[in-house]
Amino acid sequence: MSQLYSTSITPEISSLRLCFYGAGSMAEAIVRGLIDQGLTAPKQIGMINRQNAARLDELSARYGVLAAFDNESKSVMLGEADIVFLAIKPKDAAEALKQLRHVLRRDQLIVSIIAGLSIHTMESLLGQSMNIVRTMPNTSSTIGLGATGISFSSSVPEGQRSLAEAMFKSVGMTAVVEEHLLDVVTGVSGSGPAYIYYMMEAMIEAGRGRGLSDEAARELTIQTVLGAAHMVKSTNEHPADLRNKVTSPNGTTQAAIETLDAHGFSQAIIHAVGRAADRAAEMGKDIERSATS
Template sequence: MQSYKIAFLGAGSIAEAVIAGLLEANLVKGQDITVSNRSNTDRLSYFKSKYDVNGTHDKKELLRNADIIFFAMKPKDVVEAIAEVKEYITEKQFIISLLAGVSTASMTGLLEKHIPIVRSMPNTSAAILKSATAICASAYATEEHLRIARQLFEAIGSVSVVDEEQMHAVTALAGSGPAYVYYMVEAMEQAAREAGLDNEVAKSLILQTLSGAADMLLTTGKHPAVLRAEITSPNGTTQAGIETLQNNGFPDAIIKCIKRATERSHELGETLQALMKQ
């Protein structure tokens, strides 16, 4: 991987997380990464100062020597972005898409070339090498392209290869998933404050509890319902808490949350299709 030149079209949070992870894993060198956005020079300066990577607004310069091109712009901007850069992209290059809801077929149609594309959905835990990433290949991507993408993402966490139609659910579950956990932590912190716990004590207890619970699931192999039952004594404090969650629709809220996020991923793809027809 040290020999690859990598370009990022887009400099948002997910691009930063992937870059931070790749550098932390020592898979690529900062000098071999170039980042671009439309006009935010301050953002590119930030990338240079924090990660010692290159930055440019010149798309031709960005793509001229790139082996791998990460598409990391907002999904709503992909039509305009591809129109600006497609003349600079060749079939010898390889695209990795980080775009929620955007199919490889749509991207191929916009590029008007048989460019190999691997669609991916990492999450921002990539920055600490803990991403849960899913990938799938386009019609023109080979097993070798998939292998390279897998190697890149395995450096920043776990990787699952899925069929492309499953990527909407992956986006809702893993791509957005950390935000759901952070939201739950916000609520737990609020409850701790209202119970009179010191903020730092509460934070330490919550974070270790979450980390320990995740490790229990990973190391024991037990179903979460079994682990939950092992904690829940009849008429005890845990049962009282679980019953309150059930009575307030907690399981249904989580299911609806992921279903709605999945629907939104579909909607983003449909919006792109509509834009392509204009």
């Protein structure tokens, strides 16, 4: 029995073999975080994808990780891994997991970053109960400032739970939640960076429209968003309290906030988060239907 499966004590990540099934930007972010934080060595990490050999060559050259290109090598790499990261696109998930049914072992830890795919559906596709960590990271993980929601199948022991949290803390912060809340995590933080980018687009465009240069509008917007986020984090105050402190009666900020309210700004954000969460659930149901068809 492997060290990973046989103990509730958190194993040393550096002693384990990791395999990433999927080599997109999120997989790369996790790999970079693990290596940069000194949690493991590149030689302990293997990466595979469906057909993009050039991408694997790029990652191998950049980080020193191992890559498998033919089907036999892929099966060996997956079978020998202690931890398998499922980093494939949702639309490819059902087919891919069915193909893994006879490759993966019961004593492996499976870490999924597939949006909407439930633990129950994963176990059905794999044909057995397994130790599964379901996660929802966001794109800020690529710069070490990610936010990741994490849920566990009931069989995952404490040691493996701590291990999973440590891996994702290498690319940001983590929040352990009940699985049914992961769709909400998707709405808040998974898709969240895009809401901020969208607001920044509008701020930049407004500045340009009122005469600022492209560079000035961009830099002022970036610094404003950065500073606001740091203020919330460093003071630990509620955003509403900080907003009230800078909103003088009959001043410029009050006029701006009243305009946002008149256009339903808060409700638009609330509805956007809710729709993203609902869409994550819909995607999961689509995968489940394709798995049983």
